[in-house]
Amino acid sequence: MRSIIYLAIGIFFGIVLFKSEAASWFRIYEMFQFGSFHMYGIIGSAVGIGIIVIQLIKRYNVKSFYGEHITVAPKDRSFTRYMVGGIIFGLGWALAGACPGPMFVLLGAGYAPIAVVILSSIMGTFLYGIVKDKLPH
Amino acid sequence: MNWIYDPWPWYVSGPLIALVMFLLLMIGKRFGMSSNLRTMCTICGAGKTSDFFKFDWKAQRWNLIVALGVMIGGFIANNFLSTDTSVDLNPSVITDLQAKGFESAGQAYMPNLLFSNDVFSDPKGLLLLVIGGLLVGFGARYAGGCTSGHAISGLSDLQLPSLIAVVGFFIGGLVMIHFIFPLIF
Numbered sequence: 001m002r003s004i005i006y007l008a009i010g011i012f013f014g015i016v017l018f019k020s021e022a023a024s025w026f027r028i029y030e031m032f033q034f035g036s037f038h039m040y041g042i043i044g045s046a047v048g049i050g051i052i053v054i055q056l057i058k059r060y061n062v063k064s065f066y067g068e069h070i071t072v073a074p075k076d077r078s079f080t081r082y083m084v085g086g087i088i089f090g091l092g093w094a095l096a097g098a099c100p101g102p103m104f105v106l107l108g109a110g111y112a113p114i115a116v117v118i119l120s121s122i123m124g125t126f127l128y129g130i131v132k133d134k135l136p137h
Numbered sequence: 138m139n140w141i142y143d144p145w146p147w148y149v150s151g152p153l154i155a156l157v158m159f160l161l162l163m164i165g166k167r168f169g170m171s172s173n174l175r176t177m178c179t180i181c182g183a184g185k186t187s188d189f190f191k192f193d194w195k196a197q198r199w200n201l202i203v204a205l206g207v208m209i210g211g212f213i214a215n216n217f218l219s220t221d222t223s224v225d226l227n228p229s230v231i232t233d234l235q236a237k238g239f240e241s242a243g244q245a246y247m248p249n250l251l252f253s254n255d256v257f258s259d260p261k262g263l264l265l266l267v268i269g270g271l272l273v274g275f276g277a278r279y280a281g282g283c284t285s286g287h288a289i290s291g292l293s294d295l296q297l298p299s300l301i302a303v304v305g306f307f308i309g310g311l312v313m314i315h316f317i318f319p320l321i322f
Contacts, residue, residue, distance in 0.1 A: 002164070002199070003199075003202055005164060006164075006166075006199045006200075006202040006203050006206065007202050007203075007205065007206040007209075008206065009157060009160050009161065009164075009203060009206065010202065010203035010204060010205060010206015010207045010208075010209070010210060011206040011207070011209050011210040011213065012153075012157065012206075012210065013154070013157045013203070013206070013207055013210060014206060014207035014208065014209060014210015014211045014213075014214065015210040015211075015213060015214045015218065016145070016150055016153045016154060016157070016210075017154075017207070017210070017211070018210065018211050018214035018215060018218075018219075019141075019144060019145040019150070019214050019218060019219070020144070020145050020147070020149075020150030020151075020153075020154075021144050021145075021224050021246075022150065023211070023246075024224045024246050024247065025247050025248055025251065025252065026224045026226055026230075026234070026242060026243075026245075026246075026247070026248065027224060027226075028310075029230070029234065029314060030226050030227055030230045031310075032307075032310045032311055032313070032314040032315075033227075033230050033233070033314060035226065035227035035229065035230040036226070036227050036230075037147070038147050039147075040147075041146075041147030041148060041151060042147045042150050042151040042154065043151065043284075043288060043289070044151065045147060045148060045151025045152055045155070046151040046152070046154040046155045046158075046289050046293075047155075047288070047289060047292045047293055048151075049151070049152050049155035050155045050158055050159075050289060050290070050292070050293025050294075051292075051293050051295065053155060053158070053159050053162075053293065054162075054293050054294050054295075057162065064162070064163050064164060064165045065163050065164055065165075066164070066165055068165050070162050070163075070165070072162075072167070072290070072294040072296075073167075074296060075281060075282075075291065075296055075298035075299065076281075076298070077297075077298065078298065079301060081279055081280060081281065082280050082281070082298050082299075082301035082302040082305060083301055083302075083304070083305045083308075084279065084280075084305070085275075085276050085277070085278070085279030085280025085281065085302065085305065086276065086280045086287075086301065086302040086303065086304065086305015086306050086308070086309065087276070087305045087306075087308050087309040087312070088272050088275055088276030088279060088280075088309060089272065089273055089275075089276025089277050089279075089280055089283060089302075089305070089306055089309060090276070090305060090306040090307060090308060090309020090310040090311075090312075090313070091272045091276070091309040091310070091312065091313045091317075092268070092269045092270065092271070092272025092273035092274075092275075092276055092309075093272075093273060093284070093306060093309065093310055094309065094310040094311075094313035094314050095265060095268065095269035095272065095313055095317075096265075096266060096269025096270055096272075096273060097247075097248075097251075097269075098269075098273075099170070099171075099273065099277075099283050099284040099285075100170040100171040100173065100174060100273065100277060100283050100284075100285070101170040101207060101283075101284065101285055103273075104170070104204050104205075104207040104208045104211065105207055105208070105210065105211035105214075106211060106247070106252075107208055107211065108207070108208035108209055108210065108211030108212040108213075108215075109211040109212060109214070109215035109216075109246075110212070110215060110216075111247055111252045112254055112257075113251065113252045113253075113254070113256045113257070113262075113266060114252065116256075116263060116266040116267060116270065117266050117267075117269055117270040117273070118270065119270065120266070120267045120268075120269075120270025120271045120274065121174055121270040121271070121273045121274030121277075122174050122177050122178060122181075122274060123270070123271060123274065124174075124270060124271035124272065124273060124274025124275035124276075124277075124278075125171075125174040125175050125177075125178050125274040125275065125277070125278050126178045126183055126186075126190075126274075127271070127274075127275055128189075128274070128275045128278040128279055129175075129178060129183060129186070129187040129189035129190050129278070130186060130187050132187065132189050135279065
């Protein structure tokens with residue numbers, strides 16, 4: 001039963017990512033050229049509403065559908081890993097024009113070359129796992 | 138209902154993405170797509186090489202199902218919910234892209250230069266896709282999240298680490314588009 005819910009949420013998210021054009025390489029390029037408000041509007045309105053939602057959940061101690069306490073685990077405090085990791089991610093995001101969510105959308109939409117990006121992003125994750133202890137965090 | 142077949146404006150799409158995050162919270166899960174890449178490493182046996190991949194991947198099965206759903210969503214949206222998928226870009230961006238060799242700018246969803254099947258016989262295009270993927274995978278795990286985990290979920294929770302990561306995402310993206318693209322296209 002829960003698997004059906006996960007699948008349904010994923011399908012919905014995939015449709016939104018495709019139809020919003022957030023999965024389009026061109027929209028990512030245009031965003032970094034400051035050519036349109038579109039992507040900023042998507043991220044901005046999602047975050048704006050997200051802030052209100054999470055504040056309400058915290059203030060009214062909203063429980064999940066299964067009666068569990070909802071917590072958003074705080075990320076570890078650091079600067080280096082977020083800034084350096086973020087810059088590396090951003091370089092790839094702009095080049096491949098896709099972050100991990102849209103990668104799966106594009107594979108489903110039938111753009112075969114995105115499989116190359118997905119496989120190499122798995123490889124990139126693997127490389128991080130290997131050199132992790134040698135990196136500043 | 139014809140609006141369904143047109144591209145969805147930001148003020149519809151953004152709130153719907155917030156709704157996805159809310160639904161995941163309400164079923165006791167966290168929004169984060171790049172975690173799936175780590176899980177796939179573990180499934181492929183990466184735990185033998187690094188402790189980073191030694192975890193019970195079955196606990197992440199739900200997220201793989203979400204990713205499978207995202208794929209199906211992409212298939213449905215492209216094949217059944219769209220009439221014309223060409224992206225209506227800013228005209229000056231189209232001119233700029235066409236000068237760089239991206240002839241399909243303004244007429245397609247993805248650039249032919251990198252995402253048509255011709256790329257499989259184009260070493261330069263393939264190399265760029267591989268490098269892009271490597272950077273995304275490595276950077277997402279180093280930063281501890283990607284656009285969904287940091288930019289949407291983390292910022293919504295007003296977490297400073299996520300703000301630092303998102304600033305990093307943008308520095309990297311701007312450097313790629315403004316300084317590295319002129320060298321490679």
